[in-house]
Amino acid sequence: MAQLVLVVDELSAWAPYFPSENLVDFQTYLKQAPAKNASRTRVINLCKNNKYLSNGYYCSLLAEARGQHVLPSVATLNNLRNKGLFAFGFNGVSEAVAALATDDDSKQIKLKSYFGRSPVPELETLCRELFERLPCPVLEMTFKKRTRWELTGLATLSPRELAGEEEDRFAEALEAYSRIIWRKPKSVKRYRYDLAMLVNPEEELPPSDAKALTRFVKAGDRAGVNVEMITRKDYQRLAEYDGLFIRETTAIDHHTFRFAQKAEHEGLVVMDSPTSILRCANKVFLAESFTKHGVPTPKTLMVNPKGKETVARLEQELGYPLVLKIPDGAFSRGIYKVADRDALIETLAILRNASALVLAQEYFFTEFDWRIGVLNHEPIFACKYFMVKGHWQIYRHNDGGKEADSGSFVTLPTYEAPKAVISAALKAVKPIGDGLYGVDIKEGKGRVAVIEVNDNPNIDHGVEDVFLKDKLYDMVIADFVRRFEAS
Structure with missing residues (x-):
């Protein structure tokens, strides 16, 4: 206390x-x-x-x-x-x-x-x-x-x-x-470590649902780690803990990033770290990193949405349909599929005030996206996220983006996922860090293409944990224990 x-x-x-x-x-x-x-x-x-x-x-x-x-x-x-x-x-x-x-x-x-x-x-x-x-x-x-x-x-x-x-x-x-x-301890049980888990009970699309959060707490109990859920109002309490586990959607201009920075400054084990958030939050960084490290991706261009030659360049190098992305979108937000010149000009006009650079990619159709969970450079789960019926993405946002439909899913053991998919996922996270990541990958027509790396991937009960069940939560907590002991 x-x-x-x-x-x-x-x-x-x-x-x-x-x-x-x-x-x-x-x-x-x-x-x-x-x-x-x-x-x-x-x-x-x-x-x-x-x-x-x-x-x-x-x-x-x-x-x-x-x-x-x-x-x-x-x-x-x-x-x-x-x-x-x-x-x-x-x-x-x-x-x-x-x-x-x-x-x-x-x-x-x-x-x-x-x-x-x-x-x-x-x-x-x-x-x-x-x-x-x-x-x-x-x-x-x-x-x-x-x-x-x-x-x-x-x-x-x-x-x-x-x-x-x-x-x-x-x-x-x-x-x-x-x-x-001066809060009183919730139980008399002695724990080896204290782990703060940052959550937002009001978030529409959190990285983990309530049932998954409860399983993280129970996994901590099994490992001798006191996992306590905190919210943004507990910013000043961070120094009381040994580690911070962010289970709220992160962004740079956001309290989640300030929490990560403060925790790192206080010497806590942080997942995910400010560096990981910075690198994963911006698709421009990811695109450049993928190119440098030879990660397979769809053909990608970084363009100025205000540039006079942008429309002609995209038509010549990518053709239609193509996909435009703002650098810091999440959960399929800020991603636009354009099918012709009129739509391209209209979408670029929308994006010109959002960012100095916009990512443009070839349209690579697949019925599902792979999501490979990676922890400390090791794959821990593999999911197929299928597209929403009648839509080209796994999420379709409604009501001004406050609600979203999602497609179905299939969860597999990592050894049943194609080796090329697992290899691409591990290659993609190598320059990012050693934290917990979700790598989105398209596979089809003899190709594997990494779309992005997420710094706080979904771990929901009944989805990502279908195969490993409680072992998935134990693996995450065990990695925190490894980091605690190493520090």
Whole structure:
């Protein structure tokens, strides 16, 4: 169980709040010897001055030197001085601040965030994202009106600088945050390792369904690994674990990527790693990598959707029908089959604002796609995903992409899949990494062609686990154990 330490400049700063046995002043903290279980200690730095070489700065610096996890970190304090690092845009922020501003706030308004929480519902998303990127107990946000309202400044505050309702909001947020840190163990069983499994209960097409997630937890129990499902709100808890297993659809500009980065920075075993996500998320990288390493693929061109010669080039080198893809599509999204010049021109016009480069491929018809699951360069499952009836892909998105139909499937032992298919899958993942991947492959007319590599492939109960059953989940957890022991 994690231990919490609250550090203030002087104990008198805590006068408005209930006494806490976890509270120490800076001078006491300075003299304390590091605990043996430093990695399980959470320090919340509530010193008033966090400027360079101040008490607050040294508090965070000492905590990190002692191997403790501190909020805010030294990196966060340094980043707060660099406006360029937090002056990013947030959807709806300008409108939300404008609705709050009064005549007296015609050009500037300041609002506070407490452990990523905001008393203003319209700013909850902004405060949560700021807390993920720049975690601080209390942040004062400065907004200025230029052509529109913009976030122009961030500053840390101590409890001593709060008053009235602000003190109540801080206390409530601290209590909620500390409940997470002081969570009670779910059982008395002792585990060798703790593995966080990142999920999104609201996701329409998650990489693993609820039944599969439960089987990962049970597989962990058999291996002496405590597998605990977490969500994006648990970002600050990552340091409590030995590893992170992402079972939510990943993307670069997304909290899943930030989770992977933070976990790797904290020294956790991560599957899949930020490097794998970066490489698999972009089809341009994959296409170039496949070419370099001799991976068999459909004929592929990278083109500028705005280029004057693009239409003629595609007609000459690929012909019709052909397939256009945006670089970061997933689950068959952002993929277009075009059958003639009019459709090609129309689709390029759609894609020209989505990406500077678009992938164009020959249309390679097959009744099904192979999906080969690969873990640490070894094949672990083989599936045939059949096309949706009356459609040319294994997924057909409906209702604006919120729902999708999928075709049928057949799951086979890997030794029954064609050797050329397995060989192509292993060749495709070699330059990506040693994580868990799903390789999509077309086979037909004497050819094998790799379509893409997915960094967090589907493992659903009753689909990918049909042949291996619980052994599939055991294999994944066993690889985490191997990595834990190696590190």
